[in-house]
Amino acid sequence: MNASEKTAITALGKFRLIDRLAEIVELKQPSTVKGIGDDAAVIRYENAETVVSAELFLEGVHFDLTYTPLKHLGYKLVTAGVSDIYAMNATPRQILLSIGLSKRFFVEDVEELYAGVKIACERYGLELAGGDTTTSLTGLALHITAIGEAPKEKLTYRSGGKKTDLLCLTGDLGAAYMGLQLLEREKRVFDGNPQKQPQLEGFDYILQRHLKPEARKDIIAALAQQHIVPTSMIDVSNGLASDALHLCRQSKCGVRIYLERLPISSETFRFADEIHIDAVTAALHGGDDYELLFTVPVSLYDTICKELPDVDVIGHLCDASEGAYLLTPDNQAVALTAQGWKAD
Numbered sequence: 001m002n003a004s005e006k007t008a009i010t011a012l013g014k015f016r017l018i019d020r021l022a023e024i025v026e027l028k029q030p031s032t033v034k035g036i037g038d039d040a041a042v043i044r045y046e047n048a049e050t051v052v053s054a055e056l057f058l059e060g061v062h063f064d065l066t067y068t069p070l071k072h073l074g075y076k077l078v079t080a081g082v083s084d085i086y087a088m089n090a091t092p093r094q095i096l097l098s099i100g101l102s103k104r105f106f107v108e109d110v111e112e113l114y115a116g117v118k119i120a121c122e123r124y125g126l127e128l129a130g131g132d133t134t135t136s137l138t139g140l141a142l143h144i145t146a147i148g149e150a151p152k153e154k155l156t157y158r159s160g161g162k163k164t165d166l167l168c169l170t171g172d173l174g175a176a177y178m179g180l181q182l183l184e185r186e187k188r189v190f191d192g193n194p195q196k197q198p199q200l201e202g203f204d205y206i207l208q209r210h211l212k213p214e215a216r217k218d219i220i221a222a223l224a225q226q227h228i229v230p231t232s233m234i235d236v237s238n239g240l241a242s243d244a245l246h247l248c249r250q251s252k253c254g255v256r257i258y259l260e261r262l263p264i265s266s267e268t269f270r271f272a273d274e275i276h277i278d279a280v281t282a283a284l285h286g287g288d289d290y291e292l293l294f295t296v297p298v299s300l301y302d303t304i305c306k307e308l309p310d311v312d313v314i315g316h317l318c319d320a321s322e323g324a325y326l327l328t329p330d331n332q333a334v335a336l337t338a339q340g341w342k343a344d
């Protein structure tokens with residue numbers, strides 16, 4: 001659809017736009033007492049702690065609309081929001097979504113964004129309970145508040161790790177960063193020669209990891225099924241190195257991570273090779289992985305290996321005085337440092 005066929009937001013007006021957005025979602029959660037339509041949403045959880053988290057996404061800083069479809073962006077925003085709730089071992093139930101729109105955006109664009117939000121809401125079993133809509137002078141600004149619940153005894157903080165605990169990680173690392181590098185490379189090629197078609201074949205996995213990441217709802221369910229409450233947990237969104245350091249600092253422990261145990265996909269290795277980047281560096285510092293890093297007592301080693309799908313034991317905590325190190329296969333110890341590649 002080109003711009004001349006689209007509906008200007010001013011033609012519809014803010015309130016009718018919100019009405020249209022409200023139609024996209026269905027209210028099913030018993031805990032949503034009041035959703036969109038009043039001055040505030042009303043939420044009630046029985047016998048549970050309320051968990052709340054926020055994420056801000058700015059055009060040009062966190063996403064680039066030249067290669068990010070709005071539907072994917074909507075999905076990713078919800079993933080980022082709920083990932084923090086899962087990292088507390090909690091269940092997300094509602095989101096609030098606020099948008100700042102510049103004149104470049106039409107009603108259909110906002111609906112496309114919300115189509116992605118809707119798919120994610122269904123996937124994670126939650127609902128849109130409100131938000132705010134305003135004008136932006138620069139680009140698209142998106143803010144999500146995710147709200148969830150957990151019984152007090154299941155809530156998992158960053159601070160509960162003990163010095164002999166195993167360090168466990170879901171999924172694999174560095175792929176989202178590599179997907180971003182691939183898209184940025186093709187954007188540069190296109191900017192130089194708009195006739196050229198992007199070369200994205202063979203890299204579906206890393207592209208999907210950047211454009212449409214998934215939060216680990218499945219792992220939270222698997223942990224519950226095994227009656228495992230991790231001693232500590234964090235979601236890996238800034239890179240393993242910096243997030244592992246957060247976890248150990250708050251748990252007042254040191255850490256040992258074994259380099260050969262870092263899960264890295266073959267596509268990540270292949271593209272890292274192609275652009276002469278070290279895949280391990282991408283795994284340690286890449287960010288945007290939305291995987292879960294958690295600790296459990298060492299007695300759970302067999303259960304973790306046998307019963308939890310897609311989880312690797314990548315190291316262990318130790319005494320704080322022993323520091324935080326990555327151990328290479330030839331037994332060198334490299335100090336972990338938090339050098340995220342992105343501004344945040």
Ligand code: ADP
Nearest residue numbers: 018035036037038039097098099130131132133
């Ligand atoms: P107020 O002027 O009190 O802030 P609004 O007109 O902004 O009220 O919002 C009216 C209702 O619409 C509220 O329930 C609000 O949560 C909801 N809402 C506003 N913008 C959005 C949005 N972008 N997405 C979802 N709900 C929204």
Ligand code: MG
Nearest residue numbers: 131132133134
């Ligand atoms: Mg408002």
